[in-house]
Amino acid sequence: MFSWSTIVENLPYLLQATRFTLLVSGLGMGLGLVMGIVLCVARLSPIRWISRIAALYVSFFRGVPLLVQLLLAYYFLPSVGIDIPPLWAAVCSIGLCAAAYIAEILRGALIAVPHGQAEAAAALGMHPFTIWKRILIPQALKISMPSLVNELIMLVKVSSLVSAVGIVELTRMSQSISAATFRPLEIYIAAAAIYLVINLALAGLGQALEKRLDY
Amino acid sequence: MTSENASSVEITALGKYYNSFHALKNINLSIPAGKVTCLIGPSGSGKSTLLRCINFLEEYQEGAVEIDGQVIGLESVGGRKMSARRLREMRRSIGMVFQQFNLWPHMTAQQNVAEALVQVQGLSKAEAARKAAAALQKVGLGDKTESFPNRLSGGQQQRVAIARAVAMEPKLMLFDEPTSALDPELVGEVLTVIKDLASEGMTMVIVTHEMGFAAHVADQVAFLEAGELVSCAPPAEIFRNPSDARIKAFLETYHARNQF
Ligand SMILES: Nc1ncnc2c1ncn2[C@@H]1O[C@H](COP(=O)(O)OP(=O)(O)OP(=O)(O)O)[C@@H](O)[C@H]1O
Ligand SMILES: [Mg+2]
Secondary structure, three states: OHHHHHHHHHHHHHHHHHHHHHHHHHHHHHHHHHHHHHHHHHOOOOOHHHHHHHHHHHHHHHOOOHHHHHHHHHHHHHOOOOOOOOOHHHHHHHHHHHOOOHHHHHHHHHOOHHHHHHHHHHOOOOHHHHHHHHHHHHHHHHHHHHHHHHHHHHHHHHHHHHHHOOOOOOHHHHHHHHHOOHHHHHHHHHHHHHHHHHHHHHHHHHHHHHHOOOO | OOOEEEEEEEEEEEEEEEEEEEEEEEEEEEOOOEEEEEEEEOOOHHHHHHHHOOOOOOOOEEEEEEEOOEOOOOOOOOOOOOOHHHHHHHOEEEEEEEOOOOOOOOOOHHHHHHHHHHHHHOHHHHHHHHHHHHHHHHHHOOOOOOHHHOOOHHHHHHHHHHHHOOOOOOOOOEEEEEOOOOHHOOOOOOOOHHHHHHOOOOOEEEOOOOHHHHHOOOOOOOOOOOOOEEEEHHHHHHHHHHOOOOHHHHHHHHHHHHOO
């Protein structure tokens, strides 16, 4: 018998844990976006060693599983005397990893921006920094909006990995409640529904944003 | 030759290479202040390359381009590259209009024009917006200030691009085939705007395939072929009495193509 009451009774706990899912993926995305922009600009820098470092960064963070990165951050940082709460270690891990993907997404989009765009700005005497900030990055963000929303949705799902460093987010909470109630089916269906609602909302938000950015 | 709001350009022994390809060969050309110079010649002859050397969008390897006596791009003739900052300063007084307009698609017409006024000249947003609106008014687009480029016709886009350059109050304007990407019926409106600007006494260098326009508006016409400056003379001489067989041949092909 499917027990609706199990879901109703435990919903507050699930929602409580969902806050961490949102927090980790949301902050991770914010950090990833800022770092990703910096990394992408570095990757395209004419100065060789800067672009090499950025390329190395991308290779590492894309090449090592996020779970391993999380565990590394969790065990490594304290061992060198850096004592940050697990939540922040998790946000940083997710953000640093997302940055590698976002940098590549933006790099692809920047290649699609015609060369004449920056040239027109340079001919007016604009500073390279201003050209990046006002001309190139806004256009790259628009072009890559669908991929960025996709990345954010990935992060929401991937955030379940942070339970490995002791953060009780939605997936971890579902496991605990299932074990306590012996009602895994109901609980996991509820968790799946919550993930689905979040990601449908994000997809909708992304579409609205794309429309707004349309010119 | 320097007047208050118009620059003169002196090109001496200019040489430009794309790797091993010799794109410009020993170009010597005087562009007097306040005058219109048209660059003509066959496709691939180096017109765009020469024009782009004038604001150092293309680096050159030999000789120099001097604007009001100042070498652009290099610290001195044959010297090291000048600082990026100094180059930006020089570019502030050189406007450029491209064949493909190169408007910024994420900004309205007015924002396109105002952007450099704020970011380069340091005007307040309000002052820049006012100046941008005036510049758009001047090119006949006073009612399109809020339109994004992709909602404008090619001719209108090119006029926004001209307004964007002119709003900076340049002393020198460079045009690279400003009407080549336009449908024939839109060419006239853009040429009219350029003609009006010319009558204001700004120095202009115009790469064009519109021979009628060049004959009408130019003070001098420079003919390039295969990276060489074949001749620079008043339009009457170039078009009616060309001294060089290469110019004759070029004009004949042009007329043949435009006959029907
Ligand atoms: N970035 C580049 N790299 C290599 N070669 C180039 C480059 N740009 C131009 N060239 C070559 O230099 C020569 C001159 O080119 P340029 O664009 O100045 O010709 P143009 O006279 O403007 O021709 P068009 O009328 O077709 O615009 C051509 O042979 C061209 O192939
Ligand atoms: Mg050309």
